[in-house]
Amino acid sequence: MVLKRVLAFAFIASTAVYAATFDVTFSTAGHDVPPTLYGLMFEDINHSGDGGLYAELIQNRAFQTVTPGTSAALTAWAALGSAKISVVKSSSPVSSALPNALSFAVASGTTSTVGFTNSGYFGIPVTAGWTYTGSFYYRTPSPPATKVSGSFTADLRSTGGTVFTSATVPFTTSSTWQQATFTFTASSTQTSVENLFALSVGGSTVAGLTMEFTLISLFPPTFNGRENGFRMDLSETLLDMKPAFFRFPGGNNLEGETAADRWAWENTVGDLVDRPGRVGDWGYINTDGLGLYEYLQWIEDMGMEPIMAVYAGYSLNGASVASSGMQTYITEAINQINFVIGDASTNAQAAIRASMGHADPFTLNYIEIGNEDFFSPTTYADYRWADLYNALHAEFPQLHYIATSATSGNVPTLSPTPTYWDLHIYSNPICLTILKDFFINGAFNFDILSRNGLQFFQGEYATTTENSGAALTYPFIDGSIAEAAYMAGFDRNSDIVFAASYAPLLNHVSSTQWTPDLITFSPNTVIRSTSYYVQQLYSLYKGDFYLQSTTNTASSSVQWSVTRDTSAGQYFLKVINTATSANTVVFTLPFTPSHTTGTGTILTAPSGTQNTPTSPNAAVPSTFSFTAGKTITYNAPGLSLSVLVVTE
Ligand code: LX5
Numbered sequence: 001m002v003l004k005r006v007l008a009f010a011f012i013a014s015t016a017v018y019a020a021t022f023d024v025t026f027s028t029a030g031h032d033v034p035p036t037l038y039g040l041m042f043e044d045i046n047h048s049g050d051g052g053l054y055a056e057l058i059q060n061r062a063f064q065t066v067t068p069g070t071s072a073a074l075t076a077w078a079a080l081g082s083a084k085i086s087v088v089k090s091s092s093p094v095s096s097a098l099p100n101a102l103s104f105a106v107a108s109g110t111t112s113t114v115g116f117t118n119s120g121y122f123g124i125p126v127t128a129g130w131t132y133t134g135s136f137y138y139r140t141p142s143p144p145a146t147k148v149s150g151s152f153t154a155d156l157r158s159t160g161g162t163v164f165t166s167a168t169v170p171f172t173t174s175s176t177w178q179q180a181t182f183t184f185t186a187s188s189t190q191t192s193v194e195n196l197f198a199l200s201v202g203g204s205t206v207a208g209l210t211m212e213f214t215l216i217s218l219f220p221p222t223f224n225g226r227e228n229g230f231r232m233d234l235s236e237t238l239l240d241m242k243p244a245f246f247r248f249p250g251g252n253n254l255e256g257e258t259a260a261d262r263w264a265w266e267n268t269v270g271d272l273v274d275r276p277g278r279v280g281d282w283g284y285i286n287t288d289g290l291g292l293y294e295y296l297q298w299i300e301d302m303g304m305e306p307i308m309a310v311y312a313g314y315s316l317n318g319a320s321v322a323s324s325g326m327q328t329y330i331t332e333a334i335n336q337i338n339f340v341i342g343d344a345s346t347n348a349q350a351a352i353r354a355s356m357g358h359a360d361p362f363t364l365n366y367i368e369i370g371n372e373d374f375f376s377p378t379t380y381a382d383y384r385w386a387d388l389y390n391a392l393h394a395e396f397p398q399l400h401y402i403a404t405s406a407t408s409g410n411v412p413t414l415s416p417t418p419t420y421w422d423l424h425i426y427s428n429p430i431c432l433t434i435l436k437d438f439f440i441n442g443a444f445n446f447d448i449l450s451r452n453g454l455q456f457f458q459g460e461y462a463t464t465t466e467n468s469g470a471a472l473t474y475p476f477i478d479g480s481i482a483e484a485a486y487m488a489g490f491d492r493n494s495d496i497v498f499a500a501s502y503a504p505l506l507n508h509v510s511s512t513q514w515t516p517d518l519i520t521f522s523p524n525t526v527i528r529s530t531s532y533y534v535q536q537l538y539s540l541y542k543g544d545f546y547l548q549s550t551t552n553t554a555s556s557s558v559q560w561s562v563t564r565d566t567s568a569g570q571y572f573l574k575v576i577n578t579a580t581s582a583n584t585v586v587f588t589l590p591f592t593p594s595h596t597t598g599t600g601t602i603l604t605a606p607s608g609t610q611n612t613p614t615s616p617n618a619a620v621p622s623t624f625s626f627t628a629g630k631t632i633t634y635n636a637p638g639l640s641l642s643v644l645v646v647t648e
Pocket of ligand 1: 043250251252253371372424460503504514
């Protein structure tokens with residue numbers, strides 16, 4: 001994967017070190033906060049999908065897109081005992097989508113235990129009380145004249161061979177594919193994730209046989225108990241943010257290295273044996289077990305709404321589909337949308353959705369046309385945007401279409417003129433010299449934009465470097481608080497900013513393509529970064545109405561925002577102090593609170609603090625009490641985001 005972006009380097013600007021007092025008054029005038037304002041951006045990067053949110057534990061479960069006979073084709077697999085294993089192109093594959101299989105050959109005369117193991121996505125969690133659900137397809141290409149019957153043992157074990165839980169799985173030789181299923185329950189929790197899934201059998205039972213296996217799957221309990229579902233701890237971590245939307249499936253991972261490699265929805269739905277998988281854009285194979293249906297079902301379970309992208313004819317090799325070739329992708333996009341919202345009784349794509357268990361349409365309001373098409377602005381402006389927009393809008397006039405390119409003075413130069421526009425920024429906390437925009441300095445970026453009907457989606461943003469230009473592995477408090485200052489601009493400008501999402505979202509600690517990320521995880525741990533807590537506080541205290549207040553100047557150390565949850569009669573006073581020393585804000589309220597003591601939540605930590613695998617809770621929010629009255633004086637510690645809750 002080639003990074004499209006050259007990260008900007010900038011030089012540190014001096015921040016105020018003297019304490020200051022800021023007087024803030026606010027009235028009841030303001031504007032609605034859109035319910036979509038804070039959500040999530042997701043693509044399969046850093047094994048955030050396969051090996052991450054998608055709960056499948058077996059890596060390379062169906063030998064998708066690998067080259068038979070190579071050692072790479074055996075990624076995560078190893079033989080047990082004297083068995084010989086290799087990946088072959090099956091002479092009679094389980095499906096046309098899955099041409100390959102694991103060949104398991106046992107020499108005549110074998111008596112000792114033979115089998116094979118899988119090491120998972122860089123480990124497998126063993127957790128007491130979890131019932132694991134497994135399955136696999138198997139056949140014997142040249143079965144003996146007299147059928148052989150026996151039993152495999154499926155188990156989870158340490159790399160040293162200690163078995164934690166197992167199940168007996170009967171089999172009979174046959175040249176046709178059979179599917180075996182099993183469950184087992186772990187009675188102990190292992191701290192180490194260096195465990196294996198093993199399928200084994202007594203050597204004398206299978207001596208002289210060659211068998212084939214594929215789609216060897218093992219799931220732990222999943223979020224909401226869904227079959228083929230999502231990892232519980234990661235889902236719950238995201239749910240704790242109360243995210244409003246989920247942008248998917250990319251990001252770069254939508255686009256493919258070439259058009260042929262793009263994320264194509266139709267290859268991601270239906271039975272798992274009918275999903276070929278693809279080489280993802282971040283250097284590893286995507287099984288597409290996490291497919292369009294699974295995304296949508298989980299989005300619904302999580303109480304979010306989708307912001308779904310359609311491929312727009314531009315891929316990462318820099319090539320655009322010619323105008324004459326666009327119809328294929330227009331049809332594909334229409335079909336993709338019909339899969340989501342079509343009438344299952346009249347539409348073929350919607351009927352697939354119904355056959356998978358969701359007869360009713362899913363919620364869908366936003367479609368993103370492409371991703372970062374400013375990398376090919378000419379073809380986007382010349383025909384790709386118009387071709388897709390016009391066709392989709394004609395078919396689905398009720399949906400909102402988000403453009404991703406072609407700007408001049410902050411206005412997309414596209415025809416038809418878009419109403420929704422996604423823009424991205426990865427930068428450092430303070431950028432005075434190179435980018436005029438971000439992050440502390442950018443807190444007023446949206447204030448200066450004209451109110452001309454254009455609605456903004458900050459679909460990706462993150463502090464990616466220190467001010468020195470040094471790359472970050474994990475978000476650090478300085479950058480996270482800079483993001484918080486910037487986000488005050490989202491609250492204040494939520495009349496024209498309808499959605500915003502940090503990116504990337506998730507990172508498997510053992511397979512990282514991009515840092516920093518909002519959440520880092522291993523097979524059995526989840527690390528919430530300092531930026532996670534900033535996102536969480538903004539989302540939880542979003543409110544439904546923004547109240548105009550005295551504004552500070554751009555690039556000042558202290559920013560604030562006042563929003564209200566109207567039905568609860570609660571006001572959320574957010575205070576962001578990006579300086580390393582304390583500053584004071586004095587709020588004068590337009591009412592006298594009904595209480596004299598309020599509760600606030602604060603995220604603060606010394607400069608440079610990061611939450612890491614070895615120190616996951618270096619900075620976590622804590623609550624505090626404050627004296628509430630018509631005037632509230634709040635002394636904001638250095639590097640802090642505070643939310644003061646006041647009830648009318
Ligand atoms: C960025 C932009 C990482 C990504 C793209 C997304 O979050 O996939 O939309 O990658 S980049 O900078 O290499 O283009």
